[in-house]
Amino acid sequence: AQSVTQLGSHVSVSEGALVLLRCNYSSSVPPYLFWYVQYPNQGLQLLLKYTSAATLVKGINGFEAEFKKSETSFHLTKPSAHMSDAAEYFCAVSDLTQGGSEKLVFGKGMKLTVNP
Amino acid sequence: DTAVSQTPKYLVTQMGNDKSIKCEQNLGHDTMYWYKQDSKKFLKIMFSYNNKELIINETVPNRFSPKSPDKAHLNLHINSLELGDSAVYFCASSQNERDTQYFGPGTRLTVL
Numbered sequence: 001a002q003s004v005t006q007l008g009s010h011v012s013v014s015e016g017a018l019v020l021l022r023c024n025y026s027s028s029v030p031p032y033l034f035w036y037v038q039y040p041n042q043g044l045q046l047l048l049k050y051t052s053a054a055t056l057v058k059g060i061n062g063f064e065a066e067f068k069k070s071e072t073s074f075h076l077t078k079p080s081a082h083m084s085d086a087a088e089y090f091c092a093v094s095d096l097t098q099g100g101s102e103k104l105v106f107g108k109g110m111k112l113t114v115n116p
Numbered sequence: 117d118t119a120v121s122q123t124p125k126y127l128v129t130q131m132g133n134d135k136s137i138k139c140e141q142n143l144g145h146d147t148m149y150w151y152k153q154d155s156k157k158f159l160k161i162m163f164s165y166n167n168k169e170l171i172i173n174e175t176v177p178n179r180f181s182p183k184s185p186d187k188a189h190l191n192l193h194i195n196s197l198e199l200g201d202s203a204v205y206f207c208a209s210s211q212n213e214r215d216t217q218y219f220g221p222g223t224r225l226t227v228l
Contacts, residue, residue, distance in 0.1 A: 032214055043120070043206055043219030044159075051214070088157055094214060101171045102213035106159040 002027050002095035006107035014115050019078040021110050023065075023091030026072065032094035033074040034104065035065055039087045047089075050074060061085070086114045119143050120220040122207050128226045129197060136193045137223045139207030147171075147213055148190040150182060151206040153222070159206070165190055166213070197227045 003026040013019055025031065032051050036044040048059025055067045061084075065076045074091060091107040120141045129135055141148060149172075150162040164172035168184040179195045190207060207220040 034216075036219075038157075041222075043208075043221045044217075045219070046216045049216065090159065097172055097174075099171065101164065101166075103161050103164065103172055103174075104217065109157045109159070111157075 002031060002093045002105050004091050004093050004105055004107035006091055006110050008110065009108065010111045010113065012113040012115060013081045015083055016080050019063075019076070019081045019085065019112065021076040021089050021091075021112065023074045023076065023107060024072055025074065025091075025093045027093070033065075033067060034092040034094075035059065035063070035074075035076050036090045036092060036106075037087045038090065038109075044090065047076070081112075081114045083114050083116065086112055088112075120207055120209055120218050122205075122220040122223050124223060125221065126224050126226075128228065130228055131197055131199060133197050134193070134195045135197060135225070136191055137205055137207075137225075139190045139192070139220060141188055141207075141209040141218070143209055143211075143218060145209040145211050145218075146187060147210050147215075148184065148187075149208040149210075149217065150190065150192050151208060151219075153204040153206060155203070163190075163192075164213075171213075194225075197225075199227050201225060202227045 005024045034049045035047040048057045050067045058064045092104045095105045147166045149164045153159045162176045163182045165184045181193045184190045204222045208217040210217045
C-alpha cells in the first residue's frame with residue numbers, strides 16, 4: 001500500500017519568501033500524485049497533479065511541483081509567498097485497494113503561515 | 117453554482133443518536149466519496165461509489181451506511197453515534213477514480 005510522508009506539521013515563511021513543502025511517497029512504481037490546499041473552514045481544492053507526463057507540474061496560484069522518481073519525491077514550491085497562501089497543504093498519492101479500485105492516500109498535511 | 121454541496125454544515129448531537137449528512141454534486145461526475153478528517157487534520161477515505169454502486173469501503177464500522185439514490189447524490193447515515201465519530205466529514209466527486217476530486221465544504225459533526 002502507498003503511503004505519503006510530509007515531514008513536520010507547520011512551516012512559517014515571510015511574505016515574498018520561497019515556499020517549499022516536502023512530500024515523499026513510498027512506491028517504486030510512479031503513481032499519480034496530487035497537491036491539495038485547504039483554506040480555513042473550507043473543503044480541499046486541487047493545486048496541481050502529476051499523471052506521468054511532464055515531471056515539472058505547474059498549478060494554480062503560482063505553485064509548481066517536481067516529480068523526482070529517484071528520490072520518490074513531489075515537493076511543492078512557490079517562488080514568492082503571498083499572505084493569501086496561508087492554508088493547510090496536503091500531498092496525496094493514488095493507491096489500489098484490495099478490490100482493484102483506486103483511492104487517494106493523503107499525507108498528514110502541512111500548515112503554512114505567511115508573516116508580513 | 118456550488119459544485120459539491122453538503123448539508124448540514126454543522127451537526128451537534130448526543131451519543132447514541134442517529135444522524136444523516138447529505139451530499140449533492142452538479143458536475144455530472146460518476147464517482148462520489150466520503151472522507152473523514154480528524155482533529156489533527158488527517159484525512160482518510162471512508163467510502164466510494166461509482167454510478168450508485170459501492171466500490172470502496174475502508175473498514176468503516178457498520179454503524180456508517182452510505183446511500184446513493186442516484187449518481188448526483190451520496191448520503192451518509194450514522195447510527196448510534198459515539199464520541200470518536202466527532203470529526204469533519206467531506207464529500208467529494210470526480211469523473212473517474214484517477215481524475216481530480218472536487219470536495220464539498222465539509223460537515224463538522226460534534227458528538228457530546
